[in-house]
Amino acid sequence: MDVEVLGSLAVRVGGRSVVPSAPKPRQVLALLALHADRLVSVSALAEELWGGAPPRSARTTLQTYVLQLRELIGGALAEGGGGGCGAKDVLVTLPGGYLLAGGGGGSDVRAFEELAGAGYRAVDAGDCVGGARRLREALGLWRGTAFADVQAGPQLEMEIKRLDESRLCALDRRIEADLRLGRHRELLAELTVLVNGYRTHESLHAQFMLALHRSGRRGEALDAYQRLRTTLVRDLGLEPSARLRHLQRSILSAGHEVAAPRLSGAGGERLAPTG
Template sequence: MLQFRLLGPLEIVLPDGRILEPSSEKMCKILGILLLRNEVSSVDVLTRELWDDNPPRSALTTLQTYVYHTRRMFDQACETGEEKPSLVTRPPGYELKVPAEQVDTKVFERSVAKGRELLGEGDAEEAGSILRQGLALWRGPALANVDAGDVLRGHISHLEELRIRALELRIEADRARGQRRDLIPELRSLVVSYPLNEWFHSQLINELHHGGRRAEALQAYQDLRRILNDELGLEPMAEIRRLHRDLLASTA
């Protein structure tokens, strides 16, 4: 069966492993929206993604042509008797019916939800395993090879936020399993990748402090304070300032 990969460059993977490539950038945008929205995508939404606020007079006809070519692409890619994606016309637009297990974003979202549930129930080991599986689906920025418009950018931002949340949950699961020392190298990398994410910084400071590396923890705090001041003119949040005070008290 086909596999749709959006957590990285957009790829449609055929059952034999070959990559099916849409013939145009606008077909990629249409596929992205249809796969990411859990509802019918209206003609207005699709038109806005394809042409922003300046659609041509032929926008509706051109959109219908792209949809037609997308259907033909699926027809030609799927062998006789093989179940193929169903791209249906449904007022006020179109809907692409694909089983959730064939779309990596859907699999990822389910992994995060399940991992959060298991962690809440105290099963940190299984939660961590499921969250790692979900995070492993990422191959780079979502839809990295698509020139996203306003509509797709909103969905991509949601996915990136969910990725950060999945990382936070997995870190919490690892800590609950006693793997605290192993977190430090990853947290150092995360504060570089997400320099304004105070949660990652706070976890790095806390783990360095817990590991007896107080000087490094103090330096990590100063690094965060400098970044926030330079970029936003802000001080660290109250929780991190309290952690800093605890560090100073422990070195007195």
């Protein structure tokens, strides 16, 4: 089974799609696919489908959705010669819930996490070229917002936020590596879009300020700081962090070789994506 969730949902068994068109069964498959090879409880699935007010028929309705998914899986197995494996071996009923057996297939989330982890370790070891390359490969697995074509309930909404935060962390470290490699001019267009999308994200703004300054655009770098400060005060009632204020003072007084502060640790980011 191959699973892709970093964009529209794609689940294939033997190369054949088993994604239903109906919204509720699609939600069930999405949550099971994200947690492939792990038990997903009936209560988690019910919360995803109906929030805090499941109907009396919730368990029976959920069983109906599982049967519909098994029909799709069985059809895919029959077309692909499932090798003696049945739909109940792929979508398994266990005490308390269900498990979607991945069978050692691919997962874009798992691939992203492995590549991003390798990129983090490379950057931490001083290999910015290798780190930037691996992080770029990890980010290249994203095809849009996670679960872009799934009607998300509470469980999936939480997972979407977690995955988006993981993507932002990888993006932050990739840009950091590129800055260390002197690629500030190449980063300006990308960072311009990012700081307009994440208007209170301090790390991205710090990187944008640094790229502008190193490109000989000190005035614009200082303007970027003032815009961020105005937004933070107006929207969150917060001043920029001490590290960002230090970067501003460094740009005011220093030459081109200003070091970017690490703002991605605890308390370093104020995330408020806009649009």
